[in-house]
Amino acid sequence: MRDLLEAVAAGEVSPAEAEARLAGYATGDAGRFDAARETRRGVPEAILGDGKTPAEAAALAETAVETTGRAVVTRTDGAQREAVRRRLADTHPEAEVSVHERARVVVVHAADYSPPDLDATVGVVTAGTSDAVPAGEAAVIAREMGATVDRVDDVGVAALTRIVDQLDRLRSADVLVVAAGREGALPTVVAGLVNTPVIGLPVSTGYGHGGEGEAAFVGMVQSCSVLSVVNIDAGFVAGAQAGLIARAVDGAADGEGADAADPAVASDDSE
Template identity: 65%
Template sequence: MHETLRALAAGEISVAEAESRLAGYATGENGRFDAARESRNGVPEAVFAEGKPPDAVAELVALAVETTGRGLATRVDPRSAEAVTDRLAREFPEATVEYDEIARVLTARAADASLPSLDAVVGVVTAGTVDAGPAGEAAAVVAAMGARVERYDDVGVAGIHRLVDELDGLREADVLVVAAGREGALPTVVAGLVDVPVIGLPVASGYGHGGDGEAALAGLLQSCTVLSVVNIDAGFVAGAQAALVARTLDAARRE
């Protein structure tokens, strides 16, 4: 505590950074940023941008960069991405900002911030291009937590030979996140062909009854192969769970 207070008095750290060190969070006009989450449970705090005004998203991401050196925001629309970019350009001109419009994920990093690095590979698999959004969200979280991401896209069961062509790579991964809409068949099939953990990510795509992701979710919950399942379009949860598995493997490999 004394070191933090001395650093604040000397102008070496900001009020927000001092608060985050002492309380574990930083308070802004639009809420509190949980700066201690990653050290507490291994998963970085992310700003859920959907439903928030662009200025609120920008403030929270700026708090993240100020207190942890890195920022992650999900469900970000272009207006919010622009607001974040503009604010960080003013407050942290050397920070880098990347925005994936398909995944709707924004990442930011201060110039002196280091990234974690895990000796583990997470495969992120999609049945079709419509699954790219939630799968991209999962991949961004995995990368933010330090594991290497390998993508296997458009390998759905409607043309199962595409999946067969990628089996060698899938079997070399440490954990797989498999995204599929419609009837959600791909994660079940993949789980029957590999001996690594599979996390099924149901996607809200399809026609008519069950086409909002409910058919995919129900199918995965009833899978006769061994896998775990997250909620519809819950890319963040799937990616975080996969990266936690990767962290455990990395720790074992370092022993």
Template identity: 65%
Template sequence: MRELLDAVADGTLSPEQAEAELNGYVTGEAGRFDAARQSRRGIPEAILAEGKSDAQVVALAETALETTDRALLTRVNDDQIDALRTALAESVPDATIERRGTTVRVLGPDFDQPELEATVGIVTAGTVDKPVADEAEIVCADAGATIDRVDDVGVAALSRTLDQVERFRDADVLIVAAGREGALPTVIAGLVDTPVIAVPVSSGYGHGGDGEAALAGLLQSCTVLSVVNIDAGFVAGAQAILIARAIHGS
């Protein structure tokens, strides 16, 4: 305790960092940020931007940077990105902002990029699945895994799926995103001995077109796979990293 107080007093530790050390979280006007989740769970807390104001997104991102030297944000819109860039240009001018679709990673100047000797294959059935796959990808990249991304190999033209089977088999873990009837993950899972995490995507027409048909089909899969919720790219990415670490003992 005295060391923390001395560090705050001499300026080597901010009050936010000290609070994170003591409580595991930091409380601000925008809510509580779980700064200890990385050390406790192996995956950092992500800031869900959807439903939050620009100011709340900025505040939480700055808290994340202050306490963990990086921020992961999901479901970010253009206005929130603009607000984040403007604010960080003043508060953390050396920060690096990486964006994939609606998912953003912000790295502070002292961030130490981890390395994970594992390959995560990320596969999409079609273009509409890419934003969900992007969310999974940025989580896996943040953990230091090698990403092998294979897009647009849906089963409507099965030859394009079969052409990539060897790449699927080379991965340590596979994340497969598909909408409509959700067929692609079940097909791939029947061709490989790699753990497959299926992500149903909210695409399609009419009945079940909001991802429920894909979810139901994947839950009933006769091939062995794991299924996350509709559009849950972050969860799929986090689960893939935990599996990859278990495989490689890291």
């Protein structure tokens, strides 16, 4: 602790970063930022833009960069994206700001930030262009967790030849996030054709009875093919779950899986 206090006094560590190291979070005018979530859970802390003013989103993004070297701001609007750009340009001009307009996500990396790198591929599949927003969010999160992301777009079940043409790509991925609206049939079809984990992402498209993603969600939950399902439009959750699976795949390839870590399992001589 003394070393940390001396680093703060010397200007080498900001008060926000020191607080984050000691308490696991940093507190600012816009709220608390969970700086330890990625270390604790393996999933980066994200700043939800919904319900926040542009100034609040920007302030939390600055805190995130100061404490973890990275900020991920989701569900943003144009005003929030511009506020993040301006604030980080003033306080961290060396930082790299990436704006994913369609996915509504802003990612900021400090100049000295080292992103994770996993030897695993997450396939992000969409039934149609209308599914691009939550699917894009999932892709950004999986990529920020270190996975290689392969996008396979516009392969809905209205013309099954489109998905059949992409089977080799789908089967080569380590985990798939499959986004679909309306009746949500695509994840069920894909899960019946591949031997890799499939995460169904229902999208709030469709109209009339069962519209706004309700039919898609129920259809995926009732799937007779084996898959898991997240909530409607929950791109962050789908991407994070895929990223965790990618981490497990990477760890297994490196001999760091549960069996390798447990000598009772790894040894042939155990009784």
